Amino acid sequence: MLDYQALLDYIAEAVQPHFGKGKVANYIPALGRVPASKFGMAVQLASGESFTVGDAFEPFSIQSISKLFVLELVMSHFGDMVWTRVGKEPSGDRFNSLIKLEMEQGVPRNPFINPGALATLDLLMGLKGDTKHRIRNYLRFLAMNEAVDTDAAVMNSELAHSDLNRAMAHLMKSHGNIDQDVDTLLETYCYQCAMTMSCKDLALAGLPLATGGYSALHDAAVVSAAQAKRINAVMLTCGMYDSVGSFAYRVGVPAKSGVGGGILAVIPGKMSVAVWSPELDQFGNSYVGTAALEMFTSMTHSSIF
Amino acid sequence: MLDYQALLDYIAEAVQPHFGKGKVANYIPALGRVPASKFGMAVQLASGESFTVGDAFEPFSIQSISKLFVLELVMSHFGDMVWTRVGKEPSGDRFNSLIKLEMEQGVPRNPFINPGALATLDLLMGLKGDTKHRIRNYLRFLAMNEAVDTDAAVMNSELAHSDLNRAMAHLMKSHGNIDQDVDTLLETYCYQCAMTMSCKDLALAGLPLATGGYSALHDAAVVSAAQAKRINAVMLTCGMYDSVGSFAYRVGVPAKSGVGGGILAVIPGKMSVAVWSPELDQFGNSYVGTAALEMFTSMTHSSIF
Amino acid sequence: MLDYQALLDYIAEAVQPHFGKGKVANYIPALGRVPASKFGMAVQLASGESFTVGDAFEPFSIQSISKLFVLELVMSHFGDMVWTRVGKEPSGDRFNSLIKLEMEQGVPRNPFINPGALATLDLLMGLKGDTKHRIRNYLRFLAMNEAVDTDAAVMNSELAHSDLNRAMAHLMKSHGNIDQDVDTLLETYCYQCAMTMSCKDLALAGLPLATGGYSALHDAAVVSAAQAKRINAVMLTCGMYDSVGSFAYRVGVPAKSGVGGGILAVIPGKMSVAVWSPELDQFGNSYVGTAALEMFTSMTHSSIF
Amino acid sequence: MLDYQALLDYIAEAVQPHFGKGKVANYIPALGRVPASKFGMAVQLASGESFTVGDAFEPFSIQSISKLFVLELVMSHFGDMVWTRVGKEPSGDRFNSLIKLEMEQGVPRNPFINPGALATLDLLMGLKGDTKHRIRNYLRFLAMNEAVDTDAAVMNSELAHSDLNRAMAHLMKSHGNIDQDVDTLLETYCYQCAMTMSCKDLALAGLPLATGGYSALHDAAVVSAAQAKRINAVMLTCGMYDSVGSFAYRVGVPAKSGVGGGILAVIPGKMSVAVWSPELDQFGNSYVGTAALEMFTSMTHSSIF
Incomplete structure (x- = not known):
């Protein structure tokens, strides 16, 4: 089995050159004050196992x-x-x-x-x-x-x-x-x-969408299996503002981003992944977060395409 | 293993109530003359096996x-x-x-x-x-x-x-x-x-996109594995005119349609599926064809979401 | 000198076939209750003389x-x-x-x-x-x-x-x-x-724009001569919603209309004319009022073109 | 009577500070080669008298x-x-x-x-x-x-x-x-x-629109009196590209411009005026020409508003 911890550690290192290329959201002062250098990532497997790196336990504004x-x-x-x-x-x-x-x-x-x-x-x-x-x-x-x-x-x-x-x-x-x-x-x-959650929180929260609406961890079905699939489809086609096509092309999994710098990605049948880094690209998606997810799905061969 | 032939036979029967709800493209006379009642479907597995039903060997205008x-x-x-x-x-x-x-x-x-x-x-x-x-x-x-x-x-x-x-x-x-x-x-x-191809032709033609760009049947790589993934991603987000979201929601696989009534769908890692039925919905996609694909991915659990 | 009273009497008669072709504004109940058959017109000459016909003294909602x-x-x-x-x-x-x-x-x-x-x-x-x-x-x-x-x-x-x-x-x-x-x-x-004014009120109110910003009747300059010209220019190019071109083509003078059915027209150097009839055309301008003004400027040769 | 020649001479002098603020059209080389310093103006009175200044007899591309x-x-x-x-x-x-x-x-x-x-x-x-x-x-x-x-x-x-x-x-x-x-x-x-005409040509050509469609000079009616009025109305509301409102506000007469730097203005009942200067403003109208016409209508009190 893949060593997810080693992978996250690798990614946290490999994304370093991407810092400084985006811009922290500043339309409200409270968001603008978040340090641009923050980076966290959390993986929640369907099996229950989870892995984190960086600032994965620090709550941030989940926004969209x-x-x-x-x-x-x-x-x-x-x-x-x-x-x-x-x-x-x-x-x-x-x-x-x-x-x-x-x-x-x-x-x-x-x-x-x-x-x-x-x-x-x-x-x-x-x-x-x-x-x-x-x-x-x-x-x-x-x-x-x-x-x-x-x-x-x-x-x-x-x-x-x-x-x-x-x-x-x-x-x-x-x-x-x-x-x-x-x-x-x-x-x-x-x-x-304005709700604040950490990468760890978000990855857990996204798990049911990766597991047919039902989560053994939560011991509950939050939506039906058909609804989970459909929400994932809407995420893939509409979840990343005006760069859904580029994101599907590069990363290849359903995801929803927020201007607080968070992205929650769902890998159907397998896991959910949350990443946080406050610098945004021109479309309002986390610049470093997108790069991190691209590495992740590429290395785990988990693009749905 | 799933009995694909039985499934196609079932679908060909089950879509009957959907005929008569769309409209054959008539912006050029040559397309308008195609009988609305045509229906064909072909499945091409990565293994090389293939299955067809109805007018699957009849060439039609592939258009888009x-x-x-x-x-x-x-x-x-x-x-x-x-x-x-x-x-x-x-x-x-x-x-x-x-x-x-x-x-x-x-x-x-x-x-x-x-x-x-x-x-x-x-x-x-x-x-x-x-x-x-x-x-x-x-x-x-x-x-x-x-x-x-x-x-x-x-x-x-x-x-x-x-x-x-x-x-x-x-x-x-x-x-x-x-x-x-x-x-x-x-x-x-x-x-x-104006190229004409049958469902059988299209399913074969789509296979490489389902199998990482390389097809054992063709004994050739038409694009790289990364390119295949990316083309599939572009198909899913842009391939069905102005109803990509609805198609992803209902059918859940990358596909490209044409106003001749054909749809070619790619199920990554597994197979390609082509369907043909000339009546179009308001967006220009085959009405019956979409219904047939929805049944197919639902019954084979092959939505990518 | 032109017999303005006879002209207004003639117009009040001549517009009769135009009733019933428009639609009284009904987005708020209070406007929708105004009888469609109302028609008033008032002319205020720079000389101080004025003329009226029909419901010219009845206040209505001036709106825009x-x-x-x-x-x-x-x-x-x-x-x-x-x-x-x-x-x-x-x-x-x-x-x-x-x-x-x-x-x-x-x-x-x-x-x-x-x-x-x-x-x-x-x-x-x-x-x-x-x-x-x-x-x-x-x-x-x-x-x-x-x-x-x-x-x-x-x-x-x-x-x-x-x-x-x-x-x-x-x-x-x-x-x-x-x-x-x-x-x-x-x-x-x-x-x-929601201010209510009659045709008589409006014609008086519009006089300064017809007389270089200053009105002897009011014994006051409400705007400068240059400002009056410029306001008239803005009225002509922008005053009749999305039919300024048609109105300039048919009537040929600066005017401002309201969905209450009123139109105030300015004939530079000469007079102001107000008309009221609640039925509106598809652009929100008084249907009968426009016809009445077209007759008026045509018969008085007062189009500015 | 106004000394039109003295007025044109004055304007030709007074517009000098406006040169250099616009840009000669250069989307085709032939237009781009015209010297930016050109300036001509011609007035054609209904009486038959005419006046010119500067390069008023030099043909240029009339374009729109x-x-x-x-x-x-x-x-x-x-x-x-x-x-x-x-x-x-x-x-x-x-x-x-x-x-x-x-x-x-x-x-x-x-x-x-x-x-x-x-x-x-x-x-x-x-x-x-x-x-x-x-x-x-x-x-x-x-x-x-x-x-x-x-x-x-x-x-x-x-x-x-x-x-x-x-x-x-x-x-x-x-x-x-x-x-x-x-x-x-x-x-x-x-x-x-690509027709080329001089200011003198254009002023003559525009005269019938200023004189009810009929021109004694031409001894002919080119359009009916009603058509002349209506063409003038369309010119005023649509003749100056996307700055008809500003032009009506500043100059106050019907006019049509071309990217060759020409403007033909019609002063109903009185005269036609043509001006030429190749530098254009951001809307494609002659920068200096607009200024010259603004002076002209202001000093002759010939705004129609």
């Missing part, structure tokens, strides 16, 4: 990776009904563009661009109970870590810089595709994006 | 599926240089839209939308020798069938209806992204699209 | 015509500085489209599309004092009518249907082109749009 | 100004039927953009953007006889100058750089909005654009 978990929650409650509110096609535009949203009558292209995540969350908020608690509890359960929580400073900072997301929410609401009050929706959305 | 084989040819000659002429991201627009092409300075989003296929072909035409012969010979080799040829009536009919493709070619040429004379380029493009 | 008066106020206080916040080119898109606004970094094309009116109002709100009072008092002064006021029911109804305008405001704010709080801005905007 | 004369020809033969092939609204995009053309099914926004001029010319070519001769003879008649002709070098150079225009023609043809063979259409279009 939260969209994946909220989609899971929504699909587990509403099934395919979610696709009446949001499409499952790549957008071909930036994650925060309003152009297609206007041209397509307020129906976002997929759940991983911002308006799609807002529509997905809006649906979840239709359930009884406190949506923030529901999301936090779900992430704690997935990560098997009761310490998982939101970072109030990041959340408030994002709320104060949420005009573009508000524009999307109001545009969708004008088309009848948002039910909730926009202020409440945005607050919940910033709450979800 | 030719883009896949031309991409292979170009990558085998020019490697990653092709990506200086065309991107590898989904477009989010129809396959024949000029909007993004104008906004992105004449660089098409990927090799599977029409302008991308034109740019790819343009690069191939830079090689010495007769490009039409090169393409025809390559398809004959892949299909192991010397009878593979273009349909001159279809080719001429398409040439006579090629204004939109000419518009794209001239727009790209105005940006310096087409080298060849546009008339010659268009004629060659229509030649390539 | 308010954008013209707010632009006057802003230009009188800020001069050409307004053009740092908003352009003066026709948009080529609908008045409520976000597409160009996103592509042009939150700078609206002109002050007469909704985002442009919001940016203009935002600038005005930077002045000390109550902006609502300032606008109301200005309209009362222009109309020489202390009864001019907002319709609270219309204002509140518009506020409750303001998602699209909110989307624009937030999009502009994300680009730094809105200073005020969006809620306050929208409330003031709905206040301005 | 030809669109105006071809529109006259088409309207005189086909009347309002032209509006079934082309709109009369400003486009809000660059003169050579394909985006709106695709979104609006191949119907160009107006006759003064390139696709609109192609559609207009296509209609004219439906008449029996040699279209090139028809255009040349019409311009000779309007300019009262048998020496008016096309510049074969410019024409051929433009033909060799016509990919973008070809793209538009093919896009329109794919929508059934071009009847002629695209090669012939393009050749005729380049012929029309």
Whole structure:
């Protein structure tokens, strides 16, 4: 069997030349202050074994990776009904563009661009109970870590810089595709994006998607086997902002990234891998993290293609 | 081992209720005359075994599926240089839209939308020798069938209806992204699209992409193992016009479709599958063919997700 | 001298066949309840003489015509500085489209599309004092009518249907082109749009633009002579939503319309003309009102072309 | 009466500081070789009197100004039927953009953007006889100058750089909005654009539009009085590329410009004015020419607003 620990150690060394080529997200001060030199990686095998390297236990802002978990929650409650509110096609535009949203009558292209995540969350908020608690509890359960929580400073900072997301929410609401009050929706959305998790947390949280929706470790099915496959398909075609094609070409596995520098990748049938490095490429994906995953899938022959 | 023949027989029966829901392409008369009731399917295993059902030996117009084989040819000659002429991201627009092409300075989003296929072909035409012969010979080799040829009536009919493709070619040429004379380029493009192949031919032709670029049956490597993976990745994210997300969600394997009603699917490491049924859905993909492939990957558990 | 009264009487008769071809705005109930059969027209000559026909003294919702008066106020206080916040080119898109606004970094094309009116109002709100009072008092002064006021029911109804305008405001704010709080801005905007004035009021209010910015009747200059010319130019190229070209072609004078069915036209050097008829054409301009103005400028030879 | 000669002499002096701020068109070598320092201006009064200054008798490439004369020809033969092939609204995009053309099914926004001029010319070519001769003879008649002709070098150079225009023609043809063979259409279009005329020629040629379609000097009506008004209206709203609003704001009269540096302005009821200076602003309009016209209409109080 492959020596995953040695592989992670090798990768942590091999990615060093890639530092300094990206740019830490700075649209809110709280994210901009994270040191560019951070790097962590965690692998969670279906067998239960796990491996880590670097800053893999340090929590960071998961940002858009939260969209994946909220989609899971929504699909587990509403099934395919979610696709009446949001499409499952790549957008071909930036994650925060309003152009297609206007041209397509307020129906976002997929759940991983911002308006799609807002529509997905809006649906979840239709359930009884406190949506923030529901999301936090779900992430704690997935990560098997009761310490998982939101970072109030990041959340408030994002709320104060949420005009573009508000524009999307109001545009969708004008088309009848948002039910909730926009202020409440945005607050919940910033709450979800500001959740902090470590690579270790994320790798654990991603495991069920690699194992047919059911995880022996969690002793639970979070979604059905068919839903797990389908979420993976949506991740592969829509999960990496406007570079899904390049990512599929280079790395070759379903993944979801966040502007906090995290990427959660799913290797169907085998494992989940989380990586964190704050410098972003021009599309908003972790520069070093993508390189690390490319090495990982190449060396483990785990590209799905 | 799975009884593939029984499975194909079952699928040919099970898809019957899906006939009559799509529409045969009629933008040129030669395509519009094909009977809507045609259905064929062929499976080519890596082991060499193959299975067919229905009209699997009847040649039909491969249309855009030719883009896949031309991409292979170009990558085998020019490697990653092709990506200086065309991107590898989904477009989010129809396959024949000029909007993004104008906004992105004449660089098409990927090799599977029409302008991308034109740019790819343009690069191939830079090689010495007769490009039409090169393409025809390559398809004959892949299909192991010397009878593979273009349909001159279809080719001429398409040439006579090629204004939109000419518009794209001239727009790209105005940006310096087409080298060849546009008339010659268009004629060659229509030649390539008018090639006729059967499901059996296509399944054989697709095998190398399922087996790391090398095919024992062909006793040859058509592309490198890395190139095969990457072509599959581009197919999955860009191969099904503007419904790549839905196709990945439902079927879950890399595939390329054509408006002649054919779809060639690649199941990495295992097999290639070709299906033909002329009725198209609103995106230009075979309606019944998609349903048949969905049944196939579901029953064989061969979704890559 | 032309018998204006006879002309207005003639026009009121001649437009009868045009009723029933448009559609009363119904996006808010308060507007939808206005009888489609209303028709009024008022002419205010530079000499001080005025003429009216039909429902010319009945107040109606001026809606977007308010954008013209707010632009006057802003230009009188800020001069050409307004053009740092908003352009003066026709948009080529609908008045409520976000597409160009996103592509042009939150700078609206002109002050007469909704985002442009919001940016203009935002600038005005930077002045000390109550902006609502300032606008109301200005309209009362222009109309020489202390009864001019907002319709609270219309204002509140518009506020409750303001998602699209909110989307624009937030999009502009994300680009730094809105200073005020969006809620306050929208409330003031709905206040301005819900002002009710009669044709008689509007014709009087428009007179200064026809007479070099100064009006002997008002005994005041509301803008400079150069500013009056320029506002007229912006009206002609941008004042009639997405049919400025057709309106210039048919009617040939600067004008501003509102979805309440009013149109205020300025005939430079001579007079101002207001018309009201609630049925709208597909572009949101009064169907019968446009026909009436076409007759008027044709019979008085007052097209500026 | 105003001393027009003194005014032109003054303007020729006053524009000197504006030289060097624009850029001579260089997309074809023949245009790029014209000295940037050229400046000419000609005024043609309705009375028959005319005045000139500078290089007013030197022929230059009229380029897009030809669109105006071809529109006259088409309207005189086909009347309002032209509006079934082309709109009369400003486009809000660059003169050579394909985006709106695709979104609006191949119907160009107006006759003064390139696709609109192609559609207009296509209609004219439906008449029996040699279209090139028809255009040349019409311009000779309007300019009262048998020496008016096309510049074969410019024409051929433009033909060799016509990919973008070809793209538009093919896009329109794919929508059934071009009847002629695209090669012939393009050749005729380049012929029309390569006509050379002097300011003196152009001022004479523009006179009928200033005098109700009929010109005593020419002793002929080239279009009806209503058509003249309407052409002026289309010029004002669409004649200056993507800065019609700014031009109306600054200069305030209908005008058509060309990338050769010429502008022909019409002052309804009074006169026509032509100016030439090769440096262009960012929108493709003569930089110095616009400044000269702004001075002219300001000092003669001839803005139509």
